[in-house]
Amino acid sequence: MDKKQAEEGWAALSFQTDAQHDLASLATVERILRMNVVDAEDAINFGQRLLTHVHPATYVYMEELKLKLGDSDKGGFCTMAQYAFANMRHHFKFEELTDNQRRTFYAKDGPLLLHKAGAKKLLVVFATMYNTFFFSNAAICSMLSRLDCSILLLRDSTLAQHLLGVKDFAFGVDQIGPAITTLAAKEGFDEFYIAAYSSSTYAALRVALTSECRGFLGFSTATDRSRQWGMNTPEARERSELLNSYLDQSLTIDLKPLLSDADPSIKRTIYYGERAHEDVIQAEHVADLDTIETICLRGIGHTTPLKLMADRALLPAFAKLIDG
Numbered sequence: 001m002d003k004k005q006a007e008e009g010w011a012a013l014s015f016q017t018d019a020q021h022d023l024a025s026l027a028t029v030e031r032i033l034r035m036n037v038v039d040a041e042d043a044i045n046f047g048q049r050l051l052t053h054v055h056p057a058t059y060v061y062m063e064e065l066k067l068k069l070g071d072s073d074k075g076g077f078c079t080m081a082q083y084a085f086a087n088m089r090h091h092f093k094f095e096e097l098t099d100n101q102r103r104t105f106y107a108k109d110g111p112l113l114l115h116k117a118g119a120k121k122l123l124v125v126f127a128t129m130y131n132t133f134f135f136s137n138a139a140i141c142s143m144l145s146r147l148d149c150s151i152l153l154l155r156d157s158t159l160a161q162h163l164l165g166v167k168d169f170a171f172g173v174d175q176i177g178p179a180i181t182t183l184a185a186k187e188g189f190d191e192f193y194i195a196a197y198s199s200s201t202y203a204a205l206r207v208a209l210t211s212e213c214r215g216f217l218g219f220s221t222a223t224d225r226s227r228q229w230g231m232n233t234p235e236a237r238e239r240s241e242l243l244n245s246y247l248d249q250s251l252t253i254d255l256k257p258l259l260s261d262a263d264p265s266i267k268r269t270i271y272y273g274e275r276a277h278e279d280v281i282q283a284e285h286v287a288d289l290d291t292i293e294t295i296c297l298r299g300i301g302h303t304t305p306l307k308l309m310a311d312r313a314l315l316p317a318f319a320k321l322i323d324g
Contacts, residue, residue, distance in 0.1 A: 001172030006164045009246040013159040019049060020157060021131040023106050026053065033057055044074055051081050052132055054094045054139045058085045083310035088135060092142035105138035108157035111169040114141060114150060121149040121322050122184050122192040126200035131157045133197050134305040143315055149322050150189065159243050162203035163251045173203050173251060177211030193322050197305055209258040216268040217321040219304040220279045223286050225252035259291050267321060268292040271308065275301035
């Protein structure tokens with residue numbers, strides 16, 4: 001894939017929703033909070049948006065929402081969100097972000113390299129097409145800064161989901177691995193690891209299996225893009241048709257054969273939620289292999305990082321990755 005093809009694809013596959021992290025969506029969140037008016041049907045969604053930013057209003061908002069919802073699954077979600085919020089606050093304070101940091105972390109595309117003095121390992125984090133890792137890029141990077149590694153954040157906030165590469169870094173998914181290797185050599189990193197969540201996982205796993213990557217950590221991971229999955233709404237089907245018009249079929253394959261031939265000594269782990277039907281299918285598709293570990297999280301759907309953060313298990317999962 002050349003630069004022109006990638007750029008044409010990125011332009012055609014761009015999209016915008018309030019759930020996608022950028023400075024405009026952040027301003028919308030602040031405006032809704034000031035208005036203090038949230039439609040009851042949208043209350044859970046807005047609460048989750050607050051949580052993804054780790055906004056300081058999250059805990060009280062969830063507490064008030066619990067009173068309205070009572071003892072229900074949604075009320076249970078609010079409690080989990082409160083635990084996750086409190087645990088993430090040990091690593092990150094949203095209100096302490098400077099204007100420059102907001103611009104840096106809420107930028108929607110491209111690479112961001114965060115050096116840690118003396119670190120010889122590089123952790124490559126693939127952001128989702130919503131420009132998050134469930135939690136904001138700023139929050140995740142702040143948490144990961146506790147580990148003995150530098151961080152390379154790769155962002156592609158288009159429907160291409162990194163399959164067209166990463167702006168200002170690599171043109172095409174199969175150029176991402178070589179670009180990481182080149183950067184690692186230039187910056188003096190001895191080895192690199194890859195982590196991804198949701199929409200970024202398929203491309204990230206593909207890169208991990210076709211590069212010198214020393215470990216993979218996936219949350220709600222797609223392992224097979226050769227079949228149509230998650231197409232249960234007209235909007236999803238329309239997006240899929242648009243995406244396929246800009247992608248060669250060789251980019252959307254079943255990764256199980258690559259996993260079958262992979263080095264079993266390299267640590268690879270997938271977390272998935274038992275309530276996310278498609279995620280279960282994707283994880284069970286490769287669960288019989290000795291080259292990847294699949295871990296089912298009970299009582300949760302697609303938002304696996306939320307569950308792990310609520311249980312204080314998210315950072316340890318990353319620590320296990322880079323420690324081998």
